[in-house]
Amino acid sequence: LHDEDIDDENDDQDDGDGDGDEDDDNDDDDDEGDEDDGASIIEAFFLFRYLGRPVSSARRSLSGSPRGPKDPPVPGQYLLVLETLLLQVSTALVWFSSSHNAPCVVVLQGHEVDALTIHQTTPLHEACLGGHGACARALLDAGANVNSRTLEGSTPLFYACAVGSVPCAEVLLQRGARPGGPLHLPSPLHEASSRGHAGCVEVLLTWGADVDQVLPGQGTALYSACLSQELLCVQQLLRDGADVQRGRGLESPLHAAAQTGHAPITRLLLEFDADVQALNAEHQRAVELAPPGGSTETLLLAHEVTPTSLSRKCRQVVRCSVGHSRLHLLPLLPLPAPLTRYLLHR
Incomplete structure (x- = not known):
């Protein structure tokens, strides 16, 4: 009995000491809780x-069920x-x-x-x-x-x-x-052109991006813009000297515009002297790809029987002679303002 009394007394003392340390333990627990909360937030962020x-x-996919105290650890x-x-x-x-x-x-x-x-x-x-x-x-x-x-x-x-x-x-x-890069890597110009971001297209071309760069499987930025039916990007690319005939392989931008049935883009390409007689790999002209009876087909058929004006032919020759990298210098030439605007397709 005496031994039991001593043990009880020791237990009481231990309890007293424990009460004294309880605040410290709580502080530690709070710190650990804060750390756990931070870790949980961080883990949640990275998991997402x-x-x-x-x-x-x-x-759930890592452990098979929502994680709990008894769940297995993450792999x-x-x-x-x-x-x-x-x-x-x-x-x-x-x-x-x-x-x-x-x-x-x-x-x-x-x-x-x-x-x-x-x-x-x-x-x-x-x-x-x-x-x-x-x-x-x-x-x-x-x-x-x-x-x-x-x-x-x-x-x-x-x-x-x-x-x-x-x-x-x-x-x-x-x-x-x-602004450009290797042919096997994603191109900023092609991406902007296919998504309709004409502002980015203009900035890239101003900083020297190759307007006629051909990517394997994608062709030129102009072809991508025509295929995606992005009129403003097509306009920006053409004004900055994009080759209206260069697309993807034998497929021209006009083929892309015709098969999507986008009449405004088709009209714009024709204004820049796109060749309506050009054949693709299947020996088809653009008009053969246009939706039957649509406005695009009508536009192409009318253009086939309409001779190109001399002024448009001259503009095409001048722009080719200047080169797309120097078209922005045309306003510096001592030419009448209307003529400069005509050469720039303004």
Whole structure:
């Protein structure tokens, strides 16, 4: 009995000590809770951003059911991805900033400005994809690589042109972005042309993009614009000297416009002296591809029997002689203003 009394007394003392440490334990628990909350937010972000699925579905797909205390851990390869990406969490949080000033803070905090995701995407790529010119400028000021490429070969300029962000495209080009690139990689000019971003097309051509670059499987930017029925881009490309006959293989831009039945684009191509007699690989003229009985077919048939005027022939010769890279210099010639506008198709 005496031993039991001693044990009870010791237990009471331990309880007293425990009460004294309870506040410290609670503080530790609070700190751990904060860390857990932060980790949960970070994990949720990366599960959504880098695994490409909502958090709930990503977790369910990884473990078979929503994660709980007794659920098996996330597979090692995903933990490795999360661990690697957590090192750059401050940089990644650029995408959460509502004011888009986060890059400035990130740079000041000393984080890696060219932090890469598993897809080789940088913060500059994301800023351009979101069309945030000020954000892109801040990253470039901090030394971001203006010509970095993703795993698919896309540059920040490509992303800017994909969303039609002229401010992003301009700041990138001012900082040394290449307006063109190898034939096997995505082209900013083709992307802007096919998506109808005429402003980006104009900026790219001003900075020296090759208006007649032919990509395997895509052809020229003019062909892409005609196929996508983007009238303003077709107009911009033609005015800047795009070859009206060059498309994809034997398929001309006129073939593309005719098969889509887009009469305004077809008319514009004819104004720039597109050849209505040109044959594609199947030995078909553009009129044979136009929807039967439509306005495009009517337009092409009428043009076939209408002789080209001498003035239009002369304009074609002058523009070819000047070359598309020097067409912007035509206003500097001592010519009457109406003649200059005619030569420029204004």
